[in-house]
Amino acid sequence: MTLDTASLRVSFALVALTLVVLFYVITYRTGRSAYAAWWCASLALFLVGASAYLLAGTTHQAWANPLGNALITLGAGCVWAGSRSLRRDRHALPRWLLAFAPLVVGVMSLLGDPADDAWSGGEFFLAAMWIQLGLAGMELGVLVRGANADAHPDAYAYRRTVWALLLACCTVAAFYLGRWVAFLAVGPDRPLFTTFFGEQVTTLATTVLLATVSFSMSTLSEEQQKEALRDTAARDGLTGLLNRTAFFQLAEAARERALGDAAGGSLVMADLDHFKQLNDQYGHQAGDRALVAFADCCRSAVRSADLVARYGGEEFVILLPGADAARADEVARAISTGLARRSEPDLPLPTVSFGVAELDPALSLDEMVQRADTALYRAKTTGRDRTVHYTTEIAP
Template identity: 50%
Template sequence: MMLDTATLRVALAVVDLTLLLLFYFITFRRTRSAYSGWWCLALLLFLSGNAAYLLDGTPHQIWANPLGNVLLVAGAASIWAGARSLRTAVPNLWYLAAGPAITALASLLDHPATNVWSGAPAYLGFMGLLIGLGCRELILLDRQFSRVHLTLAVGSGILAAFYVGRFAVFLAEGQDGQLFQSVFGSVTMTVFSTVIMVVASFTMAELSYEQQTRDLRARATEDGLTGLLNRTAFLDLAKDELRRLNRGRTPASLILADLDHFKAINDEYGHSAGDIALQAFADACTATVRSTDLVGRYGGEEFIMLLPGVTPERAGEIAADISGRLHASSSPVIPRLPTSSYGITSTAPGRLDLDALIASADAALYRAKTLGRDRSVLAGSLEEDSA
């Protein structure tokens, strides 16, 4: 017996509601990850959109049908936002709202009182586009991120391709076309969406836990203000790196940096201004050093860097570049960002004691301070090297 569209939509709504409750109480409330939050929102929007379609054929169709289109497109936008949150920043709200807004306008102008496919080109097109963007974000994830993200990327890619096919066939032959009705009609789409939704929800649970784990790991290793490594994480990683460098007989330089007259900034402009100065220096560091270098906040206004394969002379040039970037920065809160002083030391054969290296750089930094600040000094010779 062939099930009608309304019955299948009720079944899909039941599946959506079940998955939403399970995902919210079992996954989201435990992980509080951004990804699980976006997926819960997507399930809620899909549930509401399909419920709105149940009013087709009634006097309420005039508003329910466009609303269903908008809610489903918004659900697809949530899928994109969730997938993107695994890798980078979530898209701007305007980008997420553009698809639903255009779909709403197209649906309202396409005789929704009598046309159950009002605004279909916009609805189908945006569903394919937004789910496809979610697929792209999953593909771009690091292969080591999880065991399931590539499987989910394939599933979302198939769903996106299906919507693109619906869009193309609808434009080619309309809602009454034989191919559209037999392959891309509402019955096929409802069954297909139900299967994808069930499979996706269980794989997404693992992604949510992985995101939570990575967030916790980042909080444990990063300085909350600057985004650099915190002191403990830097020291642990630097010890491992020094052992690796010794095996390869590769030299390295260590830089200890301190912002000059930092207390005066806090006293004159407030602690928020001091935070801005610290963030500006951290930005100058990350913009100057390589991705393979280790950079951390050592404490207060002190920063520390381990530069593998870098000579002390080159480290002095890097320190000067950092100061140059800092001086070129501007802030509406602080008329002039502070200068910085640097102590530089380097590894030597058999010199693997990180504490000794830091002590040597600290002595050089103290010398830079006594010589007038805003400069770098090399340990050992303690010769002044104007920054």
């Protein structure tokens, strides 16, 4: 016995409803991870979109089918956004980008003849589906390649879960690509399309994707929560920069890579001048504002491969892999200039002194910090608001 399209759509809607309720209550409300939020939104959109399709063949088809197309398209966009949220090196997708494909699909579906043509705007809908699911697969592929199997005890389980989700996204994306090509080549009414890419096969394929998401939800949401906790533990609560402990953990590996590639680098110590006077005259809240402003200037001046940390109090440390002395001076100037521009009449921000030491393969990271600190001390004692490089002449 073969289920008809309406029966499959009802089954799909019931599955989506069950999953969205379960994962909203159990997974999202427990950890509130971004991944869980995006997938719950995706499930809800697939549910409502599939429900709209149930009105096909009635007098409501004229608005129900375009609405269903737009909602399913937005659901695929949430799949993309959810996959992207697992990558800590990427910003969230802007809302306009998520809204673009559903808007185009909805408008093109309405501009056709949706009252009589169930496939009005179909070429735009199918294109939006395979493109967005393909982009989700790309995000997951980068995540798999960058995952470090030694990063934490559950790394292998995490990678297997991401691989399963990657395979499901790519498979469904390829399926929708095939549907799109067949739709353009022969149309939706020819046996080639109805046999291999018809509504029954599509509903089953999408159900497989939802089942894979269900399998991955708990593992990936839990890992995202753990990453957030690890990131919080590694950050200074005021400035958001790395704390001292996290800096040394990350800097050692970055230093070894730079020296192994013969790229060299520089280590910079920075200290806000007359910071105690700022606190005494304007209060500790003003001092906090100065520290936050300095951290913002650091983030604007360095590259993504550089490391910046609050070393303690008003002192900061910056590792610049591959940067020579001239580049270190450029970063110091950019930070000082940026801080001066942020100064206000009611809160004159302090100047900054910098000490720079060149990375030396013969020395440990602690010894490099000591050299940079020696250069910083010379900068403080010779007038402040300047950059001094370590040399043997200024060694204690």
